Amino acid sequence: MKQIFHTEDYDQFNLYDMGINRPISRSMVNKLKKSIQGSNNLDCHPIVVDIDLNVLDGQHRLQAAKELGTTIYYVISERGKEIIPTVNSVQKQWGPLNYIEHYAARGDENYIWLRDFMKETELNFTILSQAFAHGPDRKELKEIIRAGEFKKLYFYTEKVERFLNFYLEILDMARAWKKTWPLGHTFNRGFCWALKCMFYTKKFRKNLFLRHYSYMHKMVVGNIIDKKTLASLIEIYNHKLYEHNRLTYEECILAQKEF
Numbered sequence: 001m002k003q004i005f006h007t008e009d010y011d012q013f014n015l016y017d018m019g020i021n022r023p024i025s026r027s028m029v030n031k032l033k034k035s036i037q038g039s040n041n042l043d044c045h046p047i048v049v050d051i052d053l054n055v056l057d058g059q060h061r062l063q064a065a066k067e068l069g070t071t072i073y074y075v076i077s078e079r080g081k082e083i084i085p086t087v088n089s090v091q092k093q094w095g096p097l098n099y100i101e102h103y104a105a106r107g108d109e110n111y112i113w114l115r116d117f118m119k120e121t122e123l124n125f126t127i128l129s130q131a132f133a134h135g136p137d138r139k140e141l142k143e144i145i146r147a148g149e150f151k152k153l154y155f156y157t158e159k160v161e162r163f164l165n166f167y168l169e170i171l172d173m174a175r176a177w178k179k180t181w182p183l184g185h186t187f188n189r190g191f192c193w194a195l196k197c198m199f200y201t202k203k204f205r206k207n208l209f210l211r212h213y214s215y216m217h218k219m220v221v222g223n224i225i226d227k228k229t230l231a232s233l234i235e236i237y238n239h240k241l242y243e244h245n246r247l248t249y250e251e252c253i254l255a256q257k258e259f
Contacts, residue, residue: 002075004046010066013047013074014054016105024063032064046073096125096145103148110152121168130192131164132156163199166206167192173214191220194230197252198237203245212236 036042042065047058055062056077065072094102100118103111118128129141132155144150198204216236220229230252238246 002077004043004073004075006043006071006073008069008071010062010072012053013049013062014052015059016054024059028060029063029067032060033068036064036068036070040070042071043073046075048077049074050077050079094146096129096142099145099148103150108148110150111148113152114150121164122171123164123168126189127167127192130189131160131167131196159200163196166199167195169210170195170213173210173217177217188229190226190229193226193256194233197230197256198233198247200255200258201247201251202255203247203251204237209233209237212239 042061045058045061047061048056050056053076056079058074062072100111100115104115117123118125123131132141141155198209199206213236216239219236220232231249234247234249234252
């Protein structure tokens, strides 16, 4: 069993740069302070630091103890910052964005690209995971992100790049309408899935759809029911088209499966 140390010298501890660990949450610190004032069990939950006293786990407990002026307890681990995602996952669970920031801060070029791409495009993880889902499904992608195994070359293929450029055109149109039409539906998983189904059909013509969508967008069923959203988008696309140019629901579903 590791030896537990204690101190009131809070300044001897160091926090890793933003991204290696999560940013400190003010609400969590306040919650911990209230808990400590009611029943101080910090001795039962020591923070974890490395041999250089860099905090691996417990930055919120350290901050709460510092603000209250109470003793902080700590144990020293022989391991380093590579264990931060693991120890945090048993506290407040990390989400995909936490792992992306963590691996980017550690210098992984694939995660640096992913972090910067999300910031540049303002696309959330739900949309990207749907766009990337040509191999693993969304749940598996989360596991790949968590394990540090994300590779840009596998996910950001030429086809995915073309689809995301198309999606961003839709998003730009929606932003222009946001005063009269809710923007939220464009960030919906079902909307992204439905667009992808149509986009990968051989008959799909992007400019034709954009033209129809520009004045028929209010027909979109903006909810999580993927099939209804797809049906709405197909109806928009097929507006005033001859039969042989129209898309069918079945061929859209097939195109998505083949992708």
